[in-house]
Amino acid sequence: MSVEITGENCGEDSRKGWMSLLAKAPGARLAALVEGVEDWPAFQWLRVPEVGGVMVRGRMGGTGAAFNLGEMTVTRCALRLESGEVGHAYVQGRDKRHAERAAVIDALMQTGRAEALRDAVLAPLEAEAAARRAARAAKAAATKGDFFTLVRGED
């Protein structure tokens, strides 16, 4: 299996967006947010959580040929709520409970509780992810060097 990283911006409104957000969220933080959700639903497993590896592929500059960046550990699962919605999750790391919570939220986001969950779980995760990205970008920006020529030797 290979997952291609693209620069495509996916908001948390789309299923792709919230699955991506849940996959990359810290497991402990998601667990804490989920504590606050009432009526955690019952479900049956379609695929019990299993740990595996995926090959992450990258592309330099958005135009180069895709190359294998490296392997990462991924936990995946699929489940069905009693009301019939099917939730899938692929999350980074080997935390099976993280995958389970992510799949339940994926399923609940297809129900009438989507709005409440968006406020309670997805919005804080999205804000924290943005803050992490900004902090990292700021650190990187501080190391930026500007190069300019004062005198050229051959003159």
Next chain:
Amino acid sequence: MLDQSLGGGFADPAVESARAFRAALSALARPGRIETVTGASAPAPVSGAAAALLLTLCDGETPLYLAPGHDGREVRDWIAFHIGAPLVGPEAAQFALGRWAALQPVTRFAVGTPEYPDRAATLIVELDGLEAGGAKLTGPGIEAEAHLPLPETAAFRDNRALFPLGWDAYFTCGDRLAGLPRSTRVEAI
């Protein structure tokens, strides 16, 4: 994707697939002995035993052929979700699933090469009934003789004549399965 196509996998994959693998090994090692496998279910008309064999033996790198009658939207979706095996024509298949009549002519299936006799197909044949009795089996793994209700004997005799080449077969019905490797001699009685 249809709802039914997502269920039916092993609830405890490590343990149940190990049990099913053990059953599949013993069935081929002792032709004619009927093993029971449970824990898997696929959309009709795939039997529970055939579903367990597919889950245990197939993965994303084993080309699978679905014979007419077993080739439907729901079965394809189930295989895509649980196994991911590429579906191919009979000549390229490492595994084939179907009823005996639908798998004909069985001479289409890979029998391996003299250098690599293991590159042969394994047929999973769905039967209406699987009880001891029927055609007489002798050969490796059989102390005196065993009996299986084979749909015919000529095709299995022709396959035995190719040894060490030839395909191997599993017979499934409900949760029961039996094996018939290429090395077994088959006689009608």
